[in-house]
Amino acid sequence: MINQQMTIETIEKGIYSNQENWENATFGMGCFWGPEARFGSMSGIMRTRVGFAGGTSLVPTYRKMGDHTETIQIEFDPQVVSYTDILREFWRNHYPNRDNYKGRQYISLLHYHNDEQRQMIEAIRKEMEVELGEMIETEIAPFTQFTLAEERHQKYYLKRYPKAIDQLTALYPNSEMLVDSIFAARLNGFVKGFGTKDSMRKEINQWSIGEAEKASLTNIFLSLKW
Numbered sequence: 001m002i003n004q005q006m007t008i009e010t011i012e013k014g015i016y017s018n019q020e021n022w023e024n025a026t027f028g029m030g031c032f033w034g035p036e037a038r039f040g041s042m043s044g045i046m047r048t049r050v051g052f053a054g055g056t057s058l059v060p061t062y063r064k065m066g067d068h069t070e071t072i073q074i075e076f077d078p079q080v081v082s083y084t085d086i087l088r089e090f091w092r093n094h095y096p097n098r099d100n101y102k103g104r105q106y107i108s109l110l111h112y113h114n115d116e117q118r119q120m121i122e123a124i125r126k127e128m129e130v131e132l133g134e135m136i137e138t139e140i141a142p143f144t145q146f147t148l149a150e151e152r153h154q155k156y157y158l159k160r161y162p163k164a165i166d167q168l169t170a171l172y173p174n175s176e177m178l179v180d181s182i183f184a185a186r187l188n189g190f191v192k193g194f195g196t197k198d199s200m201r202k203e204i205n206q207w208s209i210g211e212a213e214k215a216s217l218t219n220i221f222l223s224l225k226w
Helices: 008-015 033-038 082-092 114-134 162-168 175-179 182-192 197-206 211-223
Strands: 023-029 046-051 069-074 109-114 140-144
Touching: 008 175, 008 182, 008 211, 033 069, 033 082, 033 182, 046 182, 069 082, 069 109, 069 140, 082 114, 109 114, 114 140, 162 175, 162 182, 175 211, 182 197, 182 211, 197 211
Parallel strands: 109 140
Antiparallel strands: 023 069, 023 109, 046 069
16 A cells, blocks of 8 residues: 555656646537546546536536536647547547437537647548548537536546545545546546456556556555445
């Protein structure tokens, strides 16, 4: 188990050593629980959060969402995973032309953070329209704001395992760090079925940290009570 000299905070700071090169992606593809788990399992995705975007109300909540959409925001390392790969994963894993039976809550939504992302969205949309065999109706707009959803929605599938959460909570200085944790993002994907014990161990071994830190995270993973 991690000792005082090797805290989870210290380990994750090592993983985030090239944070200045990360980029953001913001999108909605239905209920935000599943997409957070899916993308949280992908190599190169460094942080995941769920929240609300695309609307006009200033302080949306899950119960009073207004005209906002359930959205996931990720930070990713473009040296490991490209924005175009993220876009393909986005369009291949939801139906972008679904009926909006709950208003804007579950619409297909892409918010670009810069003009380069906008151009990539247009290019990959054309590619995916050929692959899907129909026009894509995803709402595409510049990013304006993202409001973090309530804590109970963050890492939703991981929180269905209270014993594991109790173990993890004891390791993190605060709940915000757990929400932003790459380790928690991978675990959330793992318990949803995106990955295996072997793939988790392989992922940890790819992180830019020392062998002792890798061993500590692997031991934590294997000791979690599901």
